[in-house]
Amino acid sequence: MSIQWKGVMPAVTTKFTEQDTLDLDMFAVNINAQLEAGVHGIVLGGTLGEASTLSDAEKSTLTQETVKLVDGKVPVLINIAEQTTKGAIAAAHTAERDGATGLMMLPPMRYKAGDAEVVAYFKAVAESTSLPIMVYNNPVDYKIEVTLDMFDQLLACDNIEAVKESTRDISNVTRIKNAFGDRLKIMTGVDTLALESLLMGADGWIAGLVDAFPAETVAIYELQKAGRIQEAIAIYRWFLPLLELDINPKLVQNIKLAEVHTGIGTEHVRAPRLPLSGEERAHVLEVIKKGLESRPTLPDYKNL
Template sequence: MITWEGVMPAVTTKFTSEDELDLVMFEKNIKAQLDAGVNGIILGGTLGEASTLTKKEKEILIKTSLDIVEGKVPVIINIAEQSTKEAIEVAQNAEKVGAKGLMVLPPMRYKATDYETVTYFKAIANSVSLPIMIYNNPVDYKIEVTLDMMEELLECENIQAIKESTRDITNVIRFQNRFGDRLKVFTGVDTLGMESLVVGADGWVAGLVCAYPAETVAIYELVKAGRIQEALEIYKWFIPLLELDINPQLVQNIKLAEVATGIGTEHVRAPRLPLQGAERERVLGVIDNAMKNRPVLPDYKNLTSLA
């Protein structure tokens, strides 16, 4: 059972300089997320460098996360495998080792038809009992989950949420108008995070939250409390940072931001490499400017007492 709402960080995977999992820094980051008030932890997404992780490493990350969160929030693992068979195996193993939910991408190496995509998602959903969030990102993955496709997918009771990353925030409303509470809608694009929440998104699968958890959760809580102007002031400060998420080097960018806030390292796994030259200086400039002007946050965990 997952309550699909709030901020759920798509966390980065921490590596040592020897290219091993850095579970010490990973724990430090996850604890920072929990302290900020996030509602779930999503492992092994694009930001988590899923394509470079072994099955064993994914299992270690699930078990480590479960130990850290101690049941406070659900641990969700991303499914982005090369075949339906492999996706089912990873999903079933995730359930076996204790993951509480799945986020599932469409087929990753083949531009499937609508029928093939629905069949793929259903096959995974029917192989486990875990609650599932479908990831809808046609910009990056070239496959769109349409309203009609979602109608079919909701025949599977454990498909319960969608990460809406089409860049069209009116899709939040379209999905809600069509399916009501049967489908929870999350925004998946950092630079449309606040806008999507204002029009009614249930939650935010976020990226820069990896480095700035409190600011991200504060925006969510302020919007949900109707305190739009206060949320907007934080969001205006945040936007140059959030733009680091909509970039092919988003992993390197966000890891640099994690270094600045003391809850991560710069180590990425090849073929990714740390940023170089002018682009590195540009990103560091954005982060440095943000750190110098970091906002003082309201007591966003107790907004009722402030209203």
């Protein structure tokens, strides 16, 4: 399956049991809720997926199970976040073997690589696999920016096709479009800039709060695509306090707590993360409560 870089693709959370093993039953509940809402792809093992805590075997299990669950309906991407080029190439080969449709790739972890090193890293992986690649550009959290000059070099690799644009600079959508047109597809990666990015020309949305609110997220995308901008804005304004739970160091705990209250997740996280407590927990619960109390009635967004 080739990837149509468009629409809403959830960066799904990884579900754990109380015994700190993969909870594949609850994982399936959430994936099925995403598919029912009409998402356009699934992204595994990202920041929200607690990537740094997962073993290679667990990543393989999640990929294989997701491929079975989606049954060809949407593409399945697995994130690569490795410390070495050798490790990243091995991860790409494993993803291909496990049936993934594509890769989301961060720059090298831990070592703050220079521009030439980052370009060489991405190129080496791209040349080692036939899978399409989306570069995850998040200098705010990961301290390395993939610049336009670097993308100009990377696009020599035909299978580097998209960017998850998480610089938090809304103007970057226009810069990328001006520089590369449709050669580099743009998937906005910041929930609180999502609608703005889509209206400025982003092709899709790698979303976080979609994990708890799949229908509302897809409705925003479909409404703006259909030109029903004011309806999209109305839902987005309701959604914004919840979306702000994504731009927070505790985004995993925040979103998992929201999933509990919409019935499609659990609160279990993997140590060193701990569930929210005290005033922090009370604040997030209040945001979720207010959101649920004023949850909008959605139009028939699937048939626009």
